[in-house]
Amino acid sequence: MSSNTSRHGVGSETVAKSILTRIADWVADRNLPFLVTSLGMIVMLLWAGAYKMTAPGAEGIIPLVSNSPLIWWHFTLFGPYVGSDIIGTTEISAALLFIAGYVRPKAGIAGGLITTLMFFITSTMLITTPGTTIVIHGMRYMSFLGLFLYKDVISLGASFYLITHFGRKAMLSEI
Numbered sequence: 001m002s003s004n005t006s007r008h009g010v011g012s013e014t015v016a017k018s019i020l021t022r023i024a025d026w027v028a029d030r031n032l033p034f035l036v037t038s039l040g041m042i043v044m045l046l047w048a049g050a051y052k053m054t055a056p057g058a059e060g061i062i063p064l065v066s067n068s069p070l071i072w073w074h075f076t077l078f079g080p081y082v083g084s085d086i087i088g089t090t091e092i093s094a095a096l097l098f099i100a101g102y103v104r105p106k107a108g109i110a111g112g113l114i115t116t117l118m119f120f121i122t123s124t125m126l127i128t129t130p131g132t133t134i135v136i137h138g139m140r141y142m143s144f145l146g147l148f149l150y151k152d153v154i155s156l157g158a159s160f161y162l163i164t165h166f167g168r169k170a171m172l173s174e175i
Contacts, residue, residue: 034165037158038108041115042095044155049091058084064149067129070121090114101166105173108166112159119156125149 016025027033051057058081065075065083075083094114101108126132132146142150 033161037161038098038101038165041155041158041162042098045091045095045098045115049088049095052084052088052091055081057088061087064122064125064129068121068125069128070124090118094118098162101162101169105166105169109163109170112163112166115159116156116163119152119159122149122152123156126153 016022052061061084062075062080065071065080074086077083078086094111097107097111097114101111126146126149129145129149131143132149133140134143135141
């Protein structure tokens with residue numbers, strides 16, 4: 001297959017003709033969406049998970065967890081420090097599953113399922129946490145807190161993408 005032939009097009013011999021489709025083909029051939037998404041997710045989860053195991057990290061998520069209709073009970077049951085350690089451990093575990101997914105795709109699927117649940121829960125905090133929006137000159141904007149939480153909506157989409165990517169690799173290994 002030549003460099004101008006896409007393996008991802010409608011047919012197996014679809015030729016990328018325009019500069020835009022050649023760029024898209026180049027990106028796809030190098031699997032850049034998966035690499036950037038998976039490595040970005042791994043770094044974010046390891047870093048955030050480790051931070052949640054510190055006192056400032058635990059104290060920083062108290063208002064978020066306390067206002068969540070889905071997980072408010074977590075800190076009531078475990079307290080903010082142990083509760084934050086559990087959340088951090090979950091994030092680190094998901095990152096390790098994504099890493100393992102490079103050689104064992106089903107581990108990557110498990111990591112994606114964990115982060116899908118996790119980011120769904122944190123995405124709802126965008127609606128339930130006070131202070132996620134501010135009014136300036138009569139217009140409502142997302143505050144820094146709102147923007148911080150909004151990245152979890154994007155991470156939710158990335159989690160679904162990683163499930164499908166690792167899922168396709170797992171299905172190919174089952175053939």
